Amino acid sequence: MLPSVITYDLDRCLTPSLGLRHRSSRNAMTQFNTTQPDTGFASHLAATAAETDALLGRLLSAEPAQSETARPARLLAAMRHSALAGGKRLRPFLVTETAALFGVPRHQALMTGAALECVHCYSLVHDDLPAMDDDDLRRGQPTVHKAFDEATAILAGDSLLTLAFDLLARPDTHPSAEVRVRLVGELAQASGIGGMAGGQMLDLAAEGRFGDPPAGTEASILTLQSMKTGALIRFGCRAGAILAQAPDADRDALDRYGAAIGQAFQIADDLLDVEGDAATVGKATGKDAASGKATLVGLLGIEGARARLAKLIDTADAALAGFGKDAAMLRSASRFIAERRT
Numbered sequence: 001m002l003p004s005v006i007t008y009d010l011d012r013c014l015t016p017s018l019g020l021r022h023r024s025s026r027n028a029m030t031q032f033n034t035t036q037p038d039t040g041f042a043s044h045l046a047a048t049a050a051e052t053d054a055l056l057g058r059l060l061s062a063e064p065a066q067s068e069t070a071r072p073a074r075l076l077a078a079m080r081h082s083a084l085a086g087g088k089r090l091r092p093f094l095v096t097e098t099a100a101l102f103g104v105p106r107h108q109a110l111m112t113g114a115a116l117e118c119v120h121c122y123s124l125v126h127d128d129l130p131a132m133d134d135d136d137l138r139r140g141q142p143t144v145h146k147a148f149d150e151a152t153a154i155l156a157g158d159s160l161l162t163l164a165f166d167l168l169a170r171p172d173t174h175p176s177a178e179v180r181v182r183l184v185g186e187l188a189q190a191s192g193i194g195g196m197a198g199g200q201m202l203d204l205a206a207e208g209r210f211g212d213p214p215a216g217t218e219a220s221i222l223t224l225q226s227m228k229t230g231a232l233i234r235f236g237c238r239a240g241a242i243l244a245q246a247p248d249a250d251r252d253a254l255d256r257y258g259a260a261i262g263q264a265f266q267i268a269d270d271l272l273d274v275e276g277d278a279a280t281v282g283k284a285t286g287k288d289a290a291s292g293k294a295t296l297v298g299l300l301g302i303e304g305a306r307a308r309l310a311k312l313i314d315t316a317d318a319a320l321a322g323f324g325k326d327a328a329m330l331r332s333a334s335r336f337i338a339e340r341r342t
């Protein structure tokens, strides 16, 4: 029996030697600006993760939704394996925190965050397939195709992706149809050929999967990462402003914040592949160089990548300047993203 609510131990996510714990690092290059007030970030993220887990648990219950016919048990179990297996729930957190800047009702933000998390989970299920990164471990558990089989994993991914748009189209996500259509359109574009899926294609091409790989320049790596990882994170940051029907300038500021932390997120992921261990990270490590992945860590080296992370935190802070103290939690989120160890 799969548990419907799983809480995530956020202490495990924090790098013990860097920023959030305000300990000093020996190398000045690796120090981030930590002069931020204590926002209670870890407990806040944990609370949002628990709310998201509970909501996804309900949305993935055995009971068919209104116009569905039936929910095949094996497919539902595979979807739940993917969507309720822990995970930091950082993308839903970005939605709830950007929405909170404008006083958006929490349920609207949680539904939008759950939709985004469904797309993220689908992307992981397919990313782990033998035809893609061929991974056996995800969030400390067998990947969906290992726990079930490849056909079920493909269909679980398909069903999580489409559930996302079902959720965004529901009137309890937002009373305005115009807002819902905007959310659907933006999440679709962030997920598809010009976003996550397109970025995954460029990622595989850069490995040389389809013939000689294109030159792995900094610009080409930034483009592929902004698509495969950045697009969904940016959507999460824009979503709060979309739900609030906020002025374009606010949405654009959150977009700049999202672009910076999206880039930081993949650099941190690529650093974890080099420096982390599977027991802590919850997925295989040491694979990117072996498979010829194009990463900024490979291009700039570890210290170069860390220096880039520090710059990206500054860029993210600058984007948030207009929100003043209200954005303290988002400033903590940037630091968490750069310093995470899972």
Ligand code: IPE
Pocket: 086, 087, 088, 089, 090, 139, 228, 229, 265, 266, 269, 342
């Ligand atoms: C991992 O994302 C995949 C990337 C985009 C690098 P996360 O690190 O957010 O994974 P979970 O959801 O916490 O497991």
Ligand code: IPE
Pocket: 123, 124, 127, 133, 196, 200, 228, 229, 269, 283
């Ligand atoms: C995956 O990037 C980004 C996705 C769109 C899923 P990675 O392949 O580096 O993610 P991990 O390391 O498997 O989580």
Ligand code: MG
Pocket: 127, 133, 203
């Ligand atoms: Mg991949």
Ligand code: MG
Pocket: 127, 128, 133, 135
């Ligand atoms: Mg992968």
Ligand code: MG
Pocket: 269, 270, 273
């Ligand atoms: Mg990775």
